[in-house]
Amino acid sequence: MTNFSMSCRCMAIGLTVVSLLSGCSRQVSDTASSPEGGGTTSSEPIKQYIASVIKDNDDPRATYPMTKAQREILKR
Numbered sequence: 600m601t602n603f604s605m606s607c608r609c610m611a612i613g614l615t616v617v618s619l620l621s622g623c624s625r626q627v628s629d630t631a632s633s634p635e636g637g638g639t640t641s642s643e644p645i646k647q648y649i650a651s652v653i654k655d656n657d658d659p660r661a662t663y664p665m666t667k668a669q670r671e672i673l674k675r
Contacts, residue, residue, distance in 0.1 A: 604663075608663045609669065612652075612665075612669065612673075616649075616672075616673065619645050619648065649673050649674075652673060653665075653670060653673060653674070656670075
């Protein structure tokens with residue numbers, strides 16, 4: 600695998616995580632400011648997505664396996 604393709608893959612994963620997290624932050628502020636929201640939010644969708652990405656990557660047939668550093672970033 601070339602460094603270029605690995606860089607592209609890392610960038611795609613990073614952009615996906617950032618876009619998902621930015622969507623969650625808007626949801627948090629919307630819910631926190633709404634009286635019927637009670638100030639609680641659910642981060643389950645992002646947690647489920649990250650868990651599925653890690654699980655899919657555990658497959659030995661994964662096309663582009665993640666590095667240890669990438670896995671740690673997603674787990675945080």
